[in-house]
Amino acid sequence: MAKSVLTVGLVALGLVWALAQTAQADDMKRYVVAGSQAAKLESCVEPTExxxxxxxxxxxxxxxxxxxxxxxxxxxSLSGCVDCHISYNAEQIPQPINQADQFCGACHAFAAVNLNCFDCHAAVPNGTPLDAAAMAAHDAAGVAAQVQSHRDGENH
Incomplete structure (x- = not known):
């Protein structure tokens, strides 16, 4: 009796572990955002793992x-990562890659790792015009012209 209870318990534990691994694999797959250039590729510049x-x-x-x-x-290059993994909304405006539902942001949130690359580096491809909400936020801070000028003319 005890042996069969132990066997059933181990089988149940194995099934829970397998389901958790499958869920984790599905979570990892979602980090390549649909519609991005990366979603069309078999692997990145190196194998995925x-x-x-x-x-x-x-x-x-x-x-x-x-x-x-x-x-x-x-x-x-970080800009190469952004260019390949960036996704766009319905208006074809690139979504900052460090947002919680985007490539870098989602994976770093999942791994509970601080993502500070984009404190200095652009989270959208260089030369991308700011959308109206971002422009308004930057206008309020008095830096919209500087940010747009940086994106239009400089590689960062």
Whole structure:
């Protein structure tokens, strides 16, 4: 009797574990936002599992090469990540990639990791015009012209 209860308990535990793994895999799949360029690709610049675990190392290495050594390559550039993983709303306005329902924001929220790249870097592709709500918010802060000028003319 005790053996069969233990067996049933272990089987139930195994089923719960399998369901949790499936749910987690489904959660991870949603981080590639439908309609983005990335959704059309089989993998990123490296295999998906490697990118999930090592992307910060690639970005840090790219930062050192760019800032300290003056080497600019596109393979691991943050702007390349944004350009590929960005999604657009119904009006074709890019959604900031660090929002909680977007590529970077969703995965970092899931992993409970602070996302501070976009404190300095653009969360939408360079040259993207600001939507009306963003423009109004920047007008209120008195920086709309500076932000739009930066997006129109500079790579960041």
């Amino acid at each position: 490697l990118m999930r675990r090592q992307h910060m190392e690639f970005i840090k290495h790219q930062r050192i090469a760019t800032v300290h050594e003056g080497i600019r390559i596109e393979k691991y």
